[in-house]
Amino acid sequence: MNKGGLYFHIPFCLRKCNYCDFCSYTGVAEEQMRDYVRALICEMKHVAPRATALSFDTVFFGGGTPSLLPPELVGELLTAARDCFQIERDAEITLEANPASIDGGGLAALRALGVNRLSVGIQSTSDGELSALGRLHTGREALAFLRLAREAGFDNLNADLMYGIPYQSTESAKRTLDGVLSLAPEHISAYSLMLEEGTPLFAKKDVLPIPSEEEEDAIDTLVRTTLSEAGYLHYEISNYAKEGYPSRHNLHYWHSDPYLGFGVSAYSFFEGVRYGNTRELSRYLSSPTDAICDEEVLNESDLAYEWIMLRLRLREGIDLDAYRARFGIDLSLRYQKEIDRFCSMGLMRVSEGRLALTESGFRLSSGILVDFLDA
Ligand code: SF4
Known part of the structure; x- marks a missing residue:
């Protein structure tokens, strides 16, 4: 479950x-x-x-x-x-x-x-x-x-x-x-x-x-x-x-797990869809079962992108085998040039089958993530 x-x-x-x-x-x-x-x-x-x-x-x-x-x-x-x-x-x-x-x-x-x-x-x-x-x-x-x-x-x-x-x-x-x-x-x-x-x-x-x-x-x-x-x-x-x-x-x-959010401005992520509730208290109070005002269906490429963006925030990084099993993409091949570059700068590391930012990489994370994903 x-x-x-x-x-x-x-x-x-x-x-x-x-x-x-x-x-x-x-x-x-x-x-x-x-x-x-x-x-x-x-x-x-x-x-x-x-x-x-x-x-x-x-x-x-x-x-x-x-x-x-x-x-x-x-x-x-x-x-x-x-x-x-x-x-x-x-x-x-x-x-x-x-x-x-x-x-x-x-x-x-x-x-x-x-x-x-x-x-x-x-x-x-x-x-x-x-x-x-x-x-x-x-x-x-x-x-x-x-x-x-x-x-x-x-x-x-x-x-x-x-x-x-x-x-x-x-x-x-x-x-x-x-x-x-x-x-x-x-x-x-x-x-x-x-x-x-x-x-x-x-x-x-x-x-x-x-x-x-x-x-x-x-x-x-x-x-x-x-x-x-x-x-x-x-x-x-x-x-x-x-x-x-x-x-x-x-x-x-x-980890891109499902979550359900309740109340004004709360977001949920469930079965590949992100839902956002209204920020208006009066609207929410009058119809809490009709509070959703934002709905975004994430396709496989959105999900693959988010997986990288979110997991590179974590010291544990990305399990490369799990990523390949989930999205059919070998990240170390797909981003080989960028990974080599950031690793040689001491901003990324690949070890024990995981790709992660180093402590120095954390400091420059926003720039790295943009560079990495624009590649
Ligand atoms: S006003 Fe904003 S920052 Fe201040 S306590 Fe309330 S939610 Fe937090």
Whole structure:
């Protein structure tokens, strides 16, 4: 039986961060959250009959700020998901949480409901940087929240960090890393800040002291070396994990496994088709069984292309035999010139039947992937 992941998009936030272009709404009352959960359950029941051949070993509550949802509503969603789908007993169940959105009692309630992984939006522990990002917490509160999650029984924690933030320096990035590492989360994601058009941060990009490319590179190097010395495996371009703790849910995306997404702006990938839901909350609430507004059928060449793009993000890379068996293409012949070139530059390696980017290749991944696939 094929394994996959379930995703619930919870689009509620206390306040919009200055850099955010995710689908999220502020000022939503608890009653509307209840309506939203009812709509999610309705959408699940609608989709379930088509997914009987799948079993799910991951569930992910993303947002938005899912920790704003009262725990009893998270419980209702999990119960409905178990009624609708085959969810494995040891499934990884992740919920994204922000400091300032839930207290210790709420975290303990989530743990008791079966949520076994908490992904915490820390970004930085420097108050000046957090204020530029428009985050609602201080650095001290962010670290206290990680501690609170431990006390609530979470033994699988992710900390989301960011680099390229206005006012950030290698010294402040080092303080953030040291603070977070003192709490030893099992997983750390470190993304470069994207300046998205239409956000307040984008409008101020020319007046804010945003690190230059060289400064960002230096912070990136610091992140890699510090986390490697602390025993984290750099298993994906932007993700680091202690042994046994990579995000099983995100691995489904990078492995092109099926996933079902519910709620506004959620995407699903199922039987070779990618579906995207509306971003409009009112439309979703009024007709959750008719929420799809984007549908893309992926042909074999699209799937073969995605397989390369996604798997080269991973340290494990591409299993060349598996690729040949799936698509009938010998990658080492098809891209022989490019592979030789990138291998001689130390950016790619072929070993034990796998093609992968090296650590230096990770740094230049976007350029390499474009070159490689344009060949
Ligand atoms: S908490 Fe996350 S989803 Fe909400 S506004 Fe901030 S970045 Fe966006």
